[in-house]
Amino acid sequence: MKKIVILGSTGSIGTQTLDVVRHNKDIEVLGMTGNKNISLLEKQMREFRPKKVAVYDETKAKELKAAVKDLEVEILTGMEGLMEIAVMEEAETVVTAVVGMIGIRPTIGAIKAGKDIALANKETLVTAGHIIMPLAKKHGVQILPVDSEHSAIYQCIHGEKEKEVHKIILTASGGPFRGKKTADLSKVTLEDALKHPNWAMGQKITVDSATLVNKGLEVIEAKWLFHMDLDRIEVVLQPQSIIHSMIECIDGSVIAQLGTPDMRLPIQYALYYPERRFLNGKRLDFKTLKQITFEEPDMETFLGLSYAYQAIESGGSMPTVLNAANEKAVSKFLHKSIDFLDIYKIIEECMSRHSVCEAPTMEQILEIEQETYDYIESRW
Numbered sequence: 001m002k003k004i005v006i007l008g009s010t011g012s013i014g015t016q017t018l019d020v021v022r023h024n025k026d027i028e029v030l031g032m033t034g035n036k037n038i039s040l041l042e043k044q045m046r047e048f049r050p051k052k053v054a055v056y057d058e059t060k061a062k063e064l065k066a067a068v069k070d071l072e073v074e075i076l077t078g079m080e081g082l083m084e085i086a087v088m089e090e091a092e093t094v095v096t097a098v099v100g101m102i103g104i105r106p107t108i109g110a111i112k113a114g115k116d117i118a119l120a121n122k123e124t125l126v127t128a129g130h131i132i133m134p135l136a137k138k139h140g141v142q143i144l145p146v147d148s149e150h151s152a153i154y155q156c157i158h159g160e161k162e163k164e165v166h167k168i169i170l171t172a173s174g175g176p177f178r179g180k181k182t183a184d185l186s187k188v189t190l191e192d193a194l195k196h197p198n199w200a201m202g203q204k205i206t207v208d209s210a211t212l213v214n215k216g217l218e219v220i221e222a223k224w225l226f227h228m229d230l231d232r233i234e235v236v237l238q239p240q241s242i243i244h245s246m247i248e249c250i251d252g253s254v255i256a257q258l259g260t261p262d263m264r265l266p267i268q269y270a271l272y273y274p275e276r277r278f279l280n281g282k283r284l285d286f287k288t289l290k291q292i293t294f295e296e297p298d299m300e301t302f303l304g305l306s307y308a309y310q311a312i313e314s315g316g317s318m319p320t321v322l323n324a325a326n327e328k329a330v331s332k333f334l335h336k337s338i339d340f341l342d343i344y345k346i347i348e349e350c351m352s353r354h355s356v357c358e359a360p361t362m363e364q365i366l367e368i369e370q371e372t373y374d375y376i377e378s379r380w
């Protein structure tokens, strides 16, 4: 039996991870965490019987404790609870499927405890890639990407020598607003932004896909995961989400990974790497597919990608500011207290007033995150 823990088991990635576990029957889930949705967490506990469960929200943790009195399980809470699950002794792999910067500290804890990381939480590498990657190397742990684009590249690179990979080509669907211009974006609603054309995901990443901030975060993530400079990472729109990403080798050969849009594939690939397992679900049918098209991203309208390039060029703590400003702005947009285009305004303003700190420590990253949140609260 392979033993894992899942941070964020109640989310989109978390529930799909449990679906992979359910179908394979040779993975034991030792620990899981949730935030507010304890009725789902209780259901998951009754099916998968973890030894420890953490609920970030303290009141909800108490409610859950009362509801599962009949189960033999330890209920933990807060950041300490999350940290305790991340380092559970028998666990081999930690699936980091929480959303946001909350994922950084448990990921670092898990690496230090020698766990392999099945990494969905992209905010971790975006803000702390310079800490995470050397730390993983030091502790001999694998960072196995769950994000579909990075999993695709991981699958393409498999068997290739690093020096023979010339560049990586990240694909993007373009989101629900592809083809629109700034004037059109001033009128879009939250409901419009949450209608992703191809993927069903958590709300935050769905909005990030609409702004193209998601693709920007993925460029930063790719830079760290694959040790690539910015000029060797290209983004192309592939609106049908069939090609999940590609690599171009030094001889000009392009290798792509294709499949139907189903996150269970990258999740399962990360859990069993380098083995492949059968996966039920729809397969690509090239006879009915007919066409796969490409477009250049419109970086003047969808500023998310431009901000990410700027953040990489400034380096140091700037990606943390981009990420924190985006997190706060998206949360406000989800609460309908700002408009779609305000997300860009907030990111732009936060980035332009920030003076970069080179190679920030974990403490500095968390401080800069808080400062960014406080500034936004005082302004919007």
Ligand code: NAD
Residues within 6 Å of the ligand: 007, 008, 009, 010, 011, 012, 013, 014, 033, 034, 035, 036, 037, 056, 096, 097, 098, 099, 100, 102, 120, 121, 122, 123, 146, 147, 148, 199, 200, 201, 202, 203, 204, 205, 263
């Ligand atoms: P989601 O919103 O569906 O789920 C988030 C999970 O995090 C839930 O289990 C929730 O309980 C937990 N959580 C939220 N706030 C928390 C807090 N304050 N403390 C502790 N736990 C908290 O999100 P998702 O779509 O599953 O995405 C998770 C991560 O994976 C994100 O970083 C996202 O960018 C990344 N990702 C998601 C997808 C996808 O298809 N959904 C694809 C690629 C990458």
Ligand code: MG
Residues within 6 Å of the ligand: 147, 148, 149, 218
């Ligand atoms: Mg992705």
